[in-house]
Amino acid sequence: xxxxxxxxxxxxxxxxxxxxxxxxxxxxxxxxxxxxxxxxxxxxxxxxxxxxxxxxxxxxxxxxxxxxxxxxxxxxxxxxxxxxxxxxxxxxxxxxxxxxxxxxxxxxxxxxxxxxxxxxxxxxxxxxxxxxxxxxxxxxxxxxxxxxxxxxxxxxxxxxxxxxxxxxxxxxxxxxxxxxxxxxxxxxxxxxxxxxxxxxxxxxxxxxxxxxxxxxxxxxxxxxxxxxxxxxxxxxxxxxxxxxxxxxxxxxxxxxxxxxxxxxxxxxxxxxxxxxxxxxxxxxxxxxxxxxxxxxxxxxxxxxxxxxxxxxxxxxxxxxxxxxxxxxxxxxxxxxxxxxxxxxxxxxxxxxxxxxxxxxxxxxxxxxxxxxxxxxxxxxxxxxxxxxxxx
Numbered sequence: 190x191x192x193x194x195x196x197x198x199x200x201x202x203x204x205x206x207x208x209x210x211x212x213x214x215x216x217x218x219x220x221x222x223x224x225x226x227x228x229x230x231x232x233x234x235x236x237x238x239x240x241x242x243x244x245x246x247x248x249x250x251x252x253x254x255x256x257x258x259x260x261x262x263x264x265x266x267x268x269x270x271x272x273x274x275x276x277x278x279x280x281x282x283x284x285x286x287x288x289x290x291x292x293x294x295x296x297x298x299x300x301x302x303x304x305x306x307x308x309x310x311x312x313x314x315x316x317x318x319x320x321x322x323x324x325x326x327x328x329x330x331x332x333x334x335x336x337x338x339x340x341x342x343x344x345x346x347x348x349x350x351x352x353x354x355x356x357x358x359x360x361x362x363x364x365x366x367x368x369x370x371x372x373x374x375x376x377x378x379x380x381x382x383x384x385x386x387x388x389x390x391x392x393x394x395x396x397x398x399x400x401x402x403x404x405x406x407x408x409x410x411x412x413x414x415x416x417x418x419x420x421x422x423x424x425x426x427x428x429x430x431x432x433x434x435x436x437x438x439x440x441x442x443x444x445x446x447x448x449x450x451x452x453x454x455x456x457x458x459x460x461x462x463x464x465x466x467x468x469x470x471x472x473x474x475x476x477x478x479x480x481x482x483x484x485x486x487x488x489x490x491x492x493x494x495x496x497x498x499x500x501x502x503x504x505x506x507x508x509x510x511x512x513x514x515x516x517x518x519x520x521x522x523x524x525x526x527x528x529x530x531x532x533x534x535x536x537x538x539x540x541x542x543x544x545x546x547x548x549x550x551x552x553x554x555x556x557x558x559x560x561x562x563x564x565x566x567x568x569x570x571x572x573x574x575x576x577x578x579x580x
Contacts, residue, residue, distance in 0.1 A: 197306045197307075197309075197310055197380060198282075198285065198377075198380055200310065200313060200314070200317075200372065200376065201313070201372060201373055201376045201377045201380060202282070204369045204372045204373050204376070205369075205373045205377075207369050208222060208271065208366070208369050208370060208373060209221060209222030209223070210222055210223065210268075210271050210272060210275060211279070212275070212279055222366075223272065226362070226363075226366060227268060227272070229359055230261070230264055230265060230268065230363055230366075231265060233261055233343060233356065233359055233360065233363065234258070234261040234262065234264070234265050236343040236344045236345075236356070237254070237257045237258045237261050237341065237342075237343040237344070238258050239343075239344040240254045240257065240258075240342055240343050240344040241254050241258075242344075243344065244342075248454045248455060248458065249455050249458070249461065249465060251451070252451045252452055252454060252455050252469070253342060253465075254342060255447065255448075255451050256341070256448070256451075256452070256468070256472050257341035257342050257343060259444050259447065259448055259472075259476070260341055261341070261343075261363070262440075262444065263367070263444070263479075264363055264366070264367045264370070266437060266440055266441075267367065267370040267371060267373075267374045268366075268370055270374060270433065270434075270436070270437055271370070271373065271374065274432065274433040277429050277432060277433055278377075278433060280429065281381065281426065281429055281430065281433075284426065285384070287422065288384060288388055289388060289391050289392075289419070291303060291387070291391075293391060293395070294391060294394050294395065294398075298391070298394070302387045302391075305383055305386070305387060306380070306383055306384070306387070308383075309379050309380050309383040310380070312379065312482070313372060313375075313376040313379060313380070316371070316372065316375065316376070316482075317368070317372055320367075320368045320371060320372075321368070323475075324361075324364045324365065324368060327340040327341070327364060328340055328360075328361045328364060331357065338353055338357075339353065339356060339357055339360060340357070340360050340361070340364070341360060343356065374437075375479065375482060375483065378430070378434060378483060378486070379482060379483075379486055381426075381430055382430075382486030382487060382489070382490055383486060385423060385426060385427060385430075385490050386486070386489050386490045386493050388423055389423060389490065389493045389494045389496075389497065389528075390493055392416060392419060392420060392423065392497060393493070393496050393497050393500045395412075395416055396416050396497065396500040396501055396503075396504065397500045397503060397504075399412050399413065399416075399504050400504075400505060401504065401505050401506070401508045401509045401513070402505055402508045406509055406510060406513060409504075409509070409513065410512070410513055410516075413504075413513065413516060413517070413520070414516075417516075417520050420497065420520075420523075420524070423494075424528065427490070427528055427530075430530075431530040431531065434483075434530070435530070435531060435532060435533050435534075436532075436533055438483070438530070438531070438532035438533070438538050439532040439533045439535060441479065441480050441483065442480070442532060442536075442542070444476065445476045445477060445479075445480040448472060448473065448476035448477075449473050449476065449477060452468075452469030452470075452472055452473050453469070453473075455469050456469045456470065480543070481543065483538075484538060484539070484540060484542065484543045485540070485543075487529075487530050487538050487539065488539045488540045490528060491527060491528050491529055491539060494524075494527075494528035495527065495528070497524045498521050498524040498525045501517060501520055501521045501524055502517075502521055504517060506518075
């Protein structure tokens with residue numbers, strides 16, 4: 190299993206090494222990443238937020254600044270997550286070698302497991318190719334478009350051209366860095382969730398193969414204890430993964446809602462240009478794809494783990510002694526607790542949340558009413574009315 194696991198996680202681990210945040214990274218790369226690039230990233234993020242002060246006169250201006258602040262916000266979120274939870278992150282990496290081997294339950298099961306891991310790896314590679322294309326387009330756009338000074342607009346002190354050039358170089362640098370961070374954070378999460386799903390399936394298969402009447406009470410007792418300990422190990426891995434990404438779920442949830450609703454205002458505005466509409470569509474697609482890419486694997490792990498209680502009950506415990514009977518009932522009660530992830534304890538992360546977010550962002554009423562004092566916009570799910578002062 191260690192060999193296979195290393196192969197599938199190799200791309201993520203390689204990118205993690207290049208971030209300079211790995212424990213084994215050399216001192217120079219760690220200093221550059223942590224003490225130079227990170228403070229500069231926070232500075233550019235603040236400059237993007239300050240830009241709201243100068244672009245609140247129109248909906249398109251507000252949306253443009255929001256997309257810029259959201260993009261840099263994701264960059265800060267990814268890097269902060271790796272910095273804060275680096276010990277737990279590397280602990281998960283090291284404990285992957287304790288997973289069961291895929292061939293434990295036969296060649297057919299092994300092939301299915303490898304296909305699932307290969308599919309997850311293909312998704313990560315597609316994400317990497319999309320990132321390279323997006324970085325190239327955004328970095329080159331200011332060089333060919335006269336009205337565009339920076340890939341993402343932000344506040345420039347005194348509109349100084351030299352500062353603008355420095356900010357342009359920094360933004361391109363952060364685009365390259367976020368390509369590594371996105372593969373490390375989202376890629377590792379996707380691969381780990383796929384691995385946990387496979388391991389829960391192997392555990393269910395192993396429990397279903399236990400037969401007390403045929404193999405005897407003593408051997409079945411040892412098998413049950415072994416499976417119980419492995420179940421506890423998987424729950425620990427799941428909890429550690431949730432600890433790392435708990436805050437990310439909350440931030441991603443609200444950023445996805447804002448990143449979906451606000452660009453729709455521009456897209457349905459008759460005065461919007463083709464470039465503004467295309468940028469809005471691209472931004473909505475990216476933010477929703479990143480959120481969906483996290484939600485679906487979580488829900489699949491929850492669905493597969495819920496089968497374990499049924500498999501435990503299917504064991505012929507009625508042929509065993511009182512000790513095994515009590516153990517089976519105790520374990521079954523534990524297995525019935527849903528294996529779920531939460532966003533900082535605020536909400537449960539599953540497909541229901543994904544559907545709720547979609548309903549939240551869907552506009553019920555497409556009418557807009559413009560006046561000299563304000564614009565009334567009705568947005569999604571009867572949430573509330575937003576009044577934007579136009580000058």
